[in-house]
Amino acid sequence: MEHTQWYKDRVFYQIWPRSFKDGNGDGMGDLWGVYEKLDYIKSLGVGGIWFSPLYPSPGVDCGYDISDYMDIAPEYGGMEAFEKVLEGAHARDIKVIMDLVVNHTSSQHEWFQKSRRRIEPYTDYYIWRPARPGGGLPNNWDSLFEGKAWQFDELRGEYYLHLFAVEQPDLNMDNPLVREEVKKILRFWLDKGVDGFREDVITFISKTEGLPNDRLMPASRGLLLYNNGPHLLEYLTEFYDGALADYDCMTLAEGPMINVKKALRYIEEKPGKVIDMIIQFECMSADCIATDYIHTPFSLRRLKRAWTKWQKGLAGKAWNMLYLENHDHPRVISRYGSEKYRVLSGKTLAAAYLFQQGTPFVYQGQEIGMTNWYPADPEMYEDVQTRWQYFHKATKRSPEKRLKRLWDASRDSARTPVQWTDGPKAGFTEGEPWFYLNENYKEVNVAAAEADPDSLLHFYRRAIALRQSLPAVRSGSYRAFDAFSGKRCVYAREGEGQRLLVVCAFSEAEQRFRAPAGFDLSAAKLVLQNYSDAPQGKLRPYECRVYLWA
């Protein structure tokens, strides 16, 4: 089947279902809530939805621990509600992609329960190892969420590998039967009519043979021995040839720590391409080192370097995926922008990424400028990784310092319910919300943003519509200026008879600005801006402007 690459002309919206909109009053977001909001999603100019996992799950990792891949969780409305949403989305020309989480399952999955009991054919579905002589762990790898990556199972009398939570055992992808299961899952959803997949930590599925000790520990924690492993390309090819090739679908692979060169192995547009786009993490590392928990001051230079590296690195070869937020990172205005200049900086951030080459993703709440959450009590955090960081890691630090770290780094900041109104429970639910609301919902909410023509929400709509109307954004070249400036981001997109200059200020102080040589602003049309005028020679706090020559 021909792959028409429809994703190149669309903007996606990510839904993290628990916190999007509750439709049945039980306090948890669900598909009835999504159904109610399809017109809102469409109104953003969006042409695709990525659903974080909707499958049955014990919820240890909010759905990324799946106990049944072929169903929809009852709390989200079950298959019936999903089919309705899928139909409603398609009727609005919105594609739907699912989260494919096959590096691991839930420990409650039937496969794992049978594997523990050595019931065939499931015995080797997971990565089991006996204790080392003397009772030691099979190797020295760390879990990314909590402690060591091995858990002893009494029933089987062996350790199993879990790169994430204890309740998320890693599948043994070297077992051909497990790969068959993956292909079955892909076909099941594609046959149902979904349009593709976001593939969770898919670069982790092939572990180095023999599972050797990591000699670089503690720096790499085993990562180099399971990320981009020896059979990754082979397995992705098998998934492609054995399922994906038969459908006009798209795939988006999550690639922690991936660089351009490695990404091209999977996404380069030539025969043998097995993935359409990669979620790279470099653009999420402008205020931290490797993980959000090693926080550093925000560096615009670092952010621009990452953007330019990917824009240039994939030019003419592959397609970028663009994002500023998802459910795994704190809110971007609090990180890269300014809460004081919430709306202005939100607009500057939007302009800075939306006009790059690639397919942009907008995460729920990003479009209204939701910001981080600052609970006073660490017990209020829900996320398994966050709780480990506070309660078990670096406990020698003062509680104040540890709490501050969560404020900077916790994923829960992006997981508070979407703020729809300034009414009870922010209009998210008629019941008791499953999680805390950000206290700023009286000011920051969709209804208020709808009513204000200058809101970030309306800016997103304008920016997306503009982007979709400009061929240069889809296929023009990318040129970055002022690379050494830590205060502004300036780039041009040129092609198809158009030239676009995007100018974004990232400082609270006014700064001087002159257009790059060859860009005569007096001959350009100012097609997007976040102030009502545009005086020459300077940029005001978090000002952004998009100029067009056509």
Ligand code: NOJ
């Ligand atoms: C990446 C997902 O985005 C994250 O939310 C999840 O916790 C881990 N993978 C494990 O599935």
